[in-house]
Amino acid sequence: MALPMEYNSIQRISGPLLFVEGISNVGFNELVEIRSEGGIMRRGRVLEITKDIAAVEIFEGTTGLSTTQTSVRFLGRPLTIPLSMEMLGRVFNGLGEPMDGGPPPFTEDYRDVNGLPMNPFSRDYPTQFIQTGVSAIDGMDTLVRGQKLPIFSGSGLPHNLLATQVARQATIPGEESSFAVVFAAMGIKHDEAAFFKRSFEESGALKSSAIFLNLADDPPVERLVTPRSALTFAEYLAFERDMHVLVIITDMTNYAEALREISAAREEVPSRKGYPGYMYSDFASIYERAGRIKGKKGSITQMPVLTMPNDDITHPIPDLTGYITEGQIVLDRDLHRRGIYPPINILPSLSRLMKDGIGKGKTREDHGAVASQLYSAYARSQDLRSLSAIIGEEGLTEKDRAYLKFGDAFEQRFLSQRFDENRDLEATMRLAWKMLSILPEAELTRIADHFVKQYYSRE
Amino acid sequence: MGVMAIQGKISKISGPVVQADGVAGLEMHELTMVGEAELIGEVVRVEGETATIQVYEDTVGLKPGERVTGSGLPLAVELGPGLLMGIYDGIQRPLEVIQKMTGDFIKRGVKSPALSREAKWHFVPVAKKGSKVQGGAVLGTVQETPLFLHKIMVPPRLSGTVKSIAKEGDYLIEDTVAEIETSSGIEELKLYQRWPVREPRPYQERLEPSDPLITGQRIIDTFFPVAKGGAVAIPGGFGTGKTITSHQLAAWSDAEIIVYIGCGERGNEMTEVLLTFPEWKDPKSGRPLMERTVLIANTSNMPVSAREASIYTGVTIAEYFRDMGYNVAIMADSTSRWAEALREISGRLEEMPAEEGFPSYLSSRLGEFYERAGRVRTLNGEYGSVTLIGAVSPPGGDFSEPVTVHTKRFVRAFWALDSSLASQRHYPAINWLTSYSEYVDYVEHWWAPLTGGQWRQKTLRAMEILKREDELKEVIRLVGSEALPEPEKLVMETARLLREGFLQQNAYDPIDTYSSPEKQYKLLTSILAFHESANRAIAAGVPASKISSLPALAELAKLRMSVPSEKISIIDDFMSKLLKEIDALTEEKS
Numbered sequence A: 001m002a003l004p005m006e007y008n009s010i011q012r013i014s015g016p017l018l019f020v021e022g023i024s025n026v027g028f029n030e031l032v033e034i035r036s037e038g039g040i041m042r043r044g045r046v047l048e049i050t051k052d053i054a055a056v057e058i059f060e061g062t063t064g065l066s067t068t069q070t071s072v073r074f075l076g077r078p079l080t081i082p083l084s085m086e087m088l089g090r091v092f093n094g095l096g097e098p099m100d101g102g103p104p105p106f107t108e109d110y111r112d113v114n115g116l117p118m119n120p121f122s123r124d125y126p127t128q129f130i131q132t133g134v135s136a137i138d139g140m141d142t143l144v145r146g147q148k149l150p151i152f153s154g155s156g157l158p159h160n161l162l163a164t165q166v167a168r169q170a171t172i173p174g175e176e177s178s179f180a181v182v183f184a185a186m187g188i189k190h191d192e193a194a195f196f197k198r199s200f201e202e203s204g205a206l207k208s209s210a211i212f213l214n215l216a217d218d219p220p221v222e223r224l225v226t227p228r229s230a231l232t233f234a235e236y237l238a239f240e241r242d243m244h245v246l247v248i249i250t251d252m253t254n255y256a257e258a259l260r261e262i263s264a265a266r267e268e269v270p271s272r273k274g275y276p277g278y279m280y281s282d283f284a285s286i287y288e289r290a291g292r293i294k295g296k297k298g299s300i301t302q303m304p305v306l307t308m309p310n311d312d313i314t315h316p317i318p319d320l321t322g323y324i325t326e327g328q329i330v331l332d333r334d335l336h337r338r339g340i341y342p343p344i345n346i347l348p349s350l351s352r353l354m355k356d357g358i359g360k361g362k363t364r365e366d367h368g369a370v371a372s373q374l375y376s377a378y379a380r381s382q383d384l385r386s387l388s389a390i391i392g393e394e395g396l397t398e399k400d401r402a403y404l405k406f407g408d409a410f411e412q413r414f415l416s417q418r419f420d421e422n423r424d425l426e427a428t429m430r431l432a433w434k435m436l437s438i439l440p441e442a443e444l445t446r447i448a449d450h451f452v453k454q455y456y457s458r459e
Numbered sequence B: 001m002g003v004m005a006i007q008g009k010i011s012k013i014s015g016p017v018v019q020a021d022g023v024a025g026l027e028m029h030e031l032t033m034v035g036e037a038e039l040i041g042e043v044v045r046v047e048g049e050t051a052t053i054q055v056y057e058d059t060v061g062l063k064p065g066e067r068v069t070g071s072g073l074p075l076a077v078e079l080g081p082g083l084l085m086g087i088y089d090g091i092q093r094p095l096e097v098i099q100k101m102t103g104d105f106i107k108r109g110v111k112s113p114a115l116s117r118e119a120k121w122h123f124v125p126v127a128k129k130g131s132k133v134q135g136g137a138v139l140g141t142v143q144e145t146p147l148f149l150h151k152i153m154v155p156p157r158l159s160g161t162v163k164s165i166a167k168e169g170d171y172l173i174e175d176t177v178a179e180i181e182t183s184s185g186i187e188e189l190k191l192y193q194r195w196p197v198r199e200p201r202p203y204q205e206r207l208e209p210s211d212p213l214i215t216g217q218r219i220i221d222t223f224f225p226v227a228k229g230g231a232v233a234i235p236g237g238f239g240t241g242k243t244i245t246s247h248q249l250a251a252w253s254d255a256e257i258i259v260y261i262g263c264g265e266r267g268n269e270m271t272e273v274l275l276t277f278p279e280w281k282d283p284k285s286g287r288p289l290m291e292r293t294v295l296i297a298n299t300s301n302m303p304v305s306a307r308e309a310s311i312y313t314g315v316t317i318a319e320y321f322r323d324m325g326y327n328v329a330i331m332a333d334s335t336s337r338w339a340e341a342l343r344e345i346s347g348r349l350e351e352m353p354a355e356e357g358f359p360s361y362l363s364s365r366l367g368e369f370y371e372r373a374g375r376v377r378t379l380n381g382e383y384g385s386v387t388l389i390g391a392v393s394p395p396g397g398d399f400s401e402p403v404t405v406h407t408k409r410f411v412r413a414f415w416a417l418d419s420s421l422a423s424q425r426h427y428p429a430i431n432w433l434t435s436y437s438e439y440v441d442y443v444e445h446w447w448a449p450l451t452g453g454q455w456r457q458k459t460l461r462a463m464e465i466l467k468r469e470d471e472l473k474e475v476i477r478l479v480g481s482e483a484l485p486e487p488e489k490l491v492m493e494t495a496r497l498l499r500e501g502f503l504q505q506n507a508y509d510p511i512d513t514y515s516s517p518e519k520q521y522k523l524l525t526s527i528l529a530f531h532e533s534a535n536r537a538i539a540a541g542v543p544a545s546k547i548s549s550l551p552a553l554a555e556l557a558k559l560r561m562s563v564p565s566e567k568i569s570i571i572d573d574f575m576s577k578l579l580k581e582i583d584a585l586t587e588e589k590s
Ligand SMILES: Nc1ncnc2c1ncn2[C@@H]1O[C@H](COP(=O)(O)OP(=O)(O)OP(=O)(O)O)[C@@H](O)[C@H]1O
Pocket: A322, A323, A324, A351, A352, A353, B236, B237, B238, B239, B240, B241, B242, B243, B244, B245, B265, B393, B427, B428, B429, B505, B506, B507, B508
């Protein structure tokens, strides 16, 4: 094939966008190479195209580009990344290029990072329990293989710690093979990146993981590609190599900021808070790349992390995420301040696929009822906590005081655990019953009597 | 197809929107093939020699200069045997067939007719040779599934004399089953017909709603009913229960046909329907619910413009079944995603935006859509209806946003889902204070025989207690519940029973998931009977706390789960015991 034409006809540059004139035979969404003064190479993609002008979005940003000293080549294919098993154990940038000093992985297989939509008819429903070793998740908001369950966090909260703990500990009880972890980091700080790399190395998990890193000082446009590169690799592992893959994506808030920046540069009509109107569909094109396929062994489970601006759950980033994902794990600043790790507030948290992943033959027969009872007892203890702040603890009945005691114990003993503490489901259930045994037996109305008889025991 | 298809060239590509030059004569809404890959598109604007086309597939790699070909026909659906139990994308491509063609991920440029060309159907003629027929007349029937008799009709706007009619036997969908001699020649009619999705199918006359669509969901049927042929919105923030409510309606409502549209929502939710509906049985016939269901799945990761088309595809299919004289219910989850698709395409067309970037025609499009609901006398003189249930997903759960506000103008029932109820795990999280239904007056007569004409009175009484509870909650917040007078304490107790024993309904409980109208009324009147009797006890001086601590009360709240719809006499026995206990308390005092 002839070498692609080179153009020097840059019409203008605006934000991350470059407009090239006089082009021909250029396709929508095609990959572009941009060479500037001194031979520096950047990459971009075609966002809009008319008979003779193409708008190109530059992944590395446009700083230092001029209209006179820049040349552009259109490569005739969309952005692809190489795929091979050798990529496990390696660190890449958002475009899938090695960042760990090692050689590029050897492969013939390149794949479009945008992927293709999974046929809804091909999907298989997620029903297998994943043990994360974190009581609040396993007990109350169970993660299921093939689910997309995000962590809604706030700035300064330990979401990264929790995400790595889950990545390290996640297993399917009774199955040998553990998870391959594909990690996509967008706009994170250098020390955070160092933390992730170190904890993957220390736990020995690195050899079965791949890291796609876009740092805070890397160009924002590359952030839009990072999760797609990671998911393209995850799909390869899951659906061509039969592996169970856990994909951690952090931080979707940085991703959304990049999306907004580019939308503004394109002078699009914004929707809420300046974010583009297509942010829902754009998010969906990432989150919906989780799941299982009928007749395939592998699966993709997603745990995206986002920080809610001002801890506001109605902000477009958590809001649109919640509309797509199958539940959410919500971290709470107040619990964090009180030194509780992981500071998971179970009340606004929900795993929508939990009901199909627990119970007899999957976790334990009493699991659903116990979770429901813990939930309602904790909700009640929180109400009583605010009431007793007004009328004092003396104004409460004995039963109410038992609930207060339950609430404290639930936070201090059930929720709280160490970063390196891996509780199996039995341990979590044992602890759950210990908590419930603080309440009078008659209060356990959501649990069948024979379970109460079997497990309830006052200390 | 026309003699000379109009052909031009692509001049601009912006996401799913493509401009073509040199296409004078291309019509609005005309179906077009775009590019060498022949992607399917629809004309959305024409200006002189130029047309703007929304493309229903990903436009990656498309280039200016590639050809655009008109089809001479508008975007249309195929209507005939084989629709049921099918799963289609937003422009009626059969997803099961596409999976066989391109694998588990949907590739571009795949084409397949919506209805199978290989399947044979057993046709039984009804029309007689020589008889005069008009649009809507039944030529014959096909038992499509054990649950459903498909009527093969003369397409609207066609009339003439039956020149020949096929004998009873097995036919392919493209076989001619009748010839009609019309004023302009002979028309060969097949087992299927086509109809443009953006044009409502005609009927003789629109009628007032009359009967309720019984859904088996207590709060809906009893307090906020929807009539057959009605339109209702289910707005709610994420995780409040729009999808589960829609699934429940698809599963249990007493329509003959269900059209379920997953419009820009999750893939796994469509899988859930595909897996569970074949297992769930129709309460009347015992047949799998799937046998009366058509699924349209244009999930959030599938092309946005096909999402825009999906609700029209769905409602056109619904109207077709209505025209056979059936009651059809259609769920669109979520109309907000449809509105967002409209917004995205409008943005690409560089139209002037109105509120929050939505085009100024958002409201009229919503109106046109909801207007396609209704009870009608069909062209054939029968009665049929399309009931439309639209989920709305307001950003941040804020009902003052444009889609919710405009939708409210066109629906007559509004089931407001409430995030705080959902977070208390009160399901369905339909807020009884902010929801409404204007269909109550229309359906009251239906309940009369079942309730001795007491339905309205009883539901109003229950609502009164629930409203009072809401007022009292404010008081309690200030002074604590102990300070309430005894009768008000009872109001709180009865309201709790109404909430926990009636309004809440667990979709996953095998008994609770469906409540017959008889069971609904029995539960409601039982709780009210408790209230009246307890009120007498309190007047006689029995403390409210004594009544609240009756062990039987906990059981009363659980009857919804323990008593199946076909065994509601158990409730009578239970109540007579409970009322005796309360009477005993009263007698002790007096
Ligand atoms: N009637 C019900 N019975 C039991 N659980 C319910 C019921 N309705 C809702 N739920 C619970 O609420 C969760 C969320 O419901 P659903 O998926 O219908 O929400 P939604 O409003 O469609 O959310 P989204 O806008 O994100 O799609 C379900 O997974 C289920 O756990």
